Amino acid sequence: MDHAASYVHGASATPLLGETVGAMLDRIAARWPDRPALVVRQQGIRWTYAAFHAEVERVAAGLLALGLEPGDRVGIWAPNRAEWVVAQFAAPKAGLILVNINPAYRSHELAYSLNKVACRALILPRAFKSSRYLEILSGLAPELATSVPGGLRAAALPDLRHVILLDDEPAAGTRRWADIVADTEARARLAAIETELSFDDPVNIQFTSGTTGAPKGATLTHHNILNNGFFIGEAMRLTEEDRLCIPVPFYHCFGMVLGNLACVTHGACMVIPGEGFDALATLEAVAEERCTGLHGVPTMFIAELEHPRFHEFDLTSLRTGIMAGSPCPIEIMRRVVRDMHMAEVTIAYGMTETSPVSFQTVAEDPLELRVSTVGRVHPHVEVKVVDEAGRVVPRGQTGELLTRGYSVMRGYWGDDANTRAALDEARWMHTGDLATIDDAGYCTIVGRLKDMIIRGGENIYPREIEEFLYGHPDIQDVQVFGVPDERLGEQVCAWIRLRDGSSVSAAAIQDYCRRHLAYFKVPHYVRFVDAFPMTVTGKVQKYLMREAMLAALAEKAGA
Known part of the structure; x- marks a missing residue:
């Protein structure tokens, strides 16, 4: 029999959200002010939506009070902690663009990233594990030792003016996070700016891994990440009663979109088990906080399942979560459903440049399809599978996966050549992934073009x-x-x-x-x-x- 073409689109009766990240947070905090919003165990933080919203407003206005202007880039180079989540929502509220910097970066990569997008401010802790962030920055910008807060002029980092330290102890040339002041004038300016923002404005720059060259800064808008987070939460059936454990890093879409934005768009609670991944801390957080969801890449779930104390923890509160980030082994998926009680666990597939999710399984999908495919196309997204000549292949045949729709990035920051190579004239994003789509619309990722x-x-x-x-x-x-x-x-x-x-x-x-x-x-x-x-x-x-x-x-x- 003739097979249909490998083209699918996510027709949906649920409309896209036509609002900014800040407007969404205002709406959610007004609806559920007393619901838990954020639990950060290592910092002893337990904020309701009202408290979280107030902190976001303080920091958004405080960043404007420093002299930052809408459109300015603010880098965050830090592990998972409360300030990261606040910055994620404060920056777009003020019309600023948050730049996610990999916590594993060293001086060369840091300088490249900050200079590529002309960062005006950088938020960082003094250190995390073996990374001495402030020392690395001081090595790049020795002028920091003699500058006044907000007056940095470093030859190696010519655009950087403000260094904001996530530390109680002050350091020369920096300003402490706690000292970001939101005066009356700054709050009035914040309110005025918010009325001028468009949901098509860029709010986030994420650097791709750079395994084939210099990292590229995927530029994402309110519309991109807000809607992707919302529809991810819809697929997980999140409500204000849910508590999601998020051990994946915030600097990546998995943490900040599949985690934080999926929660906040549904009034659910974000539970942060630690600054970096630790299997024991994650199991403790799920059990003690009675989490209903848990995210992770396959290696994280393997580490949890194989932990010698795994059977000590009551994980019966779990029902959902996402396994993504790399191919999900079928046997591991079965154990997560059986031994971790995650009967509604979903698989998600995507890439940074598409905000990130294009395909996701849902609870109604039979387990066999949830462990062997990445589900069906996300709402309001188009996908086609093409051969080397760009022709759409019949269902069941392997080809390159291309994605189009609200989720596709604006482009790579300041990099027209790479943007043109990834995004064709019809705005299809070329993923570089090999895939098949079956007659029922389920997608299987076969591998990378370069991995074949x-x-x-x-x-x-x-x-x-x-x-x-x-x-x-x-x-x-x-x-x-x-x-x-x-x-x-x-x-x-x-x-x-x-x-x-x-x-x-x-x-x-x-x-x-x-x-x-x-x-x-x-x-x-x-x-x-x-x-x-x-x-x-x-x-x-x-x-x-x-x-x-x-x-x-x-x-x-x-x-």
């Missing part, structure tokens, strides 16, 4: 081999990628993390694969490792694994 392995003319999708190997009783985690081969073009390589106490040989893994997979999919190289190179958001960096394997093979060849 071509071995002797055979197209191999690493995801398929990874899913198969997750079913091996000794394997806890696995990543599959291609390495160059003179004869076949590429060979399949598998990096494997074994379960504690397990012992199995590479030859045994290969024999296991030969019994069940086509010969060309059997990993030629198998390496057992303790960990994978990761980004802060839990995305595995396969290019670093490929480089390590190439170095090891070259060393072996030269021995």
Whole structure:
């Protein structure tokens, strides 16, 4: 039979929200002033929506009182804490653009990011774990030691004027967060500015990972992130009764959109278990705060399920949450539903440039589809799957996924060439992901265009081999990628993390694969490792694994 074209659009009776982030917060805080809004366990903070709204208003007006103007960029370089959430809502309220800076960045990446978007202010803590943020900044801007707060003029950071410190102890050239003052004049100015804002104004710049070059600043609007957060919450069936545990980083869309904005658009409570991910702290937060939802990337859920104290915690309050950020192993999904009581857990797929979610499963989807696909297209979003020539392929065929609609970014900040490469003339965002869409509209992500392995003319999708190997009783985690081969073009390589106490040989893994997979999919190289190179958001960096394997093979060849 002839298959329909791989084109879907999210027709919906629920309209898009035509308001700014600030107007939405005003509306929600007025409706549920006494409901819990934010719990930050490490800081001892428990704010109602009325208290959270008041703090957002104070900081929004206070930033304007510093001399910042609508459209100015404000960077935040910090782990998960209350001030991050406040800044996320205060900046757009004042017409400012919040710039998310990866907490793992060091001096080179920091300078690049701040200068690329001409940041006027930077919010940061003195330190977090091994990152001494203030020292790194002072190394870039030694003028900080002799400047007065708000008067910074640093040669290496020519646009930066204000450094706001998330610390009780003052430091030269900085202003403490607690000292941001919202006087009567600034509050009046804030009110006036809010009447002039458009929901199409940019409010957020997020840097893509930069694994293939310098990071690019995806520029997102009120309309982009507010609506995506709202419809994510709709898919999760969030209400003002829900309490969502958010251990994923705020600087990434997963934390600030799928987490914070999904909650606030529904009057739900944001529960922050710690500054960075810790499996034990997350389990404690869920149990003690009676969370109804939990977010995470697959590696986080694996760490929670494998924690030696996992069975001590009462997780029966859980019902929903999102697993996303990288392909979700089927077996892990089953355990999350069974052992963590997350019967309504959803899978979401997207990318920073699309605010981010384009596909999501819903509670009504059968478990088989929730563990094998990324669901159906999000409301008000269009998607098509195309071949190399840009033609839409029939349902069930593999091609590149393209997305269009309210969620697509304005572009990359100050980077017309990369914007044109990603966004075509018809405003389709080229994701670089390989996908199929079935006759019922369910999407399966097959892999990255760049991750696809071509071995002797055979197209191999690493995801398929990874899913198969997750079913091996000794394997806890696995990543599959291609390495160059003179004869076949590429060979399949598998990096494997074994379960504690397990012992199995590479030859045994290969024999296991030969019994069940086509010969060309059997990993030629198998390496057992303790960990994978990761980004802060839990995305595995396969290019670093490929480089390590190439170095090891070259060393072996030269021995």
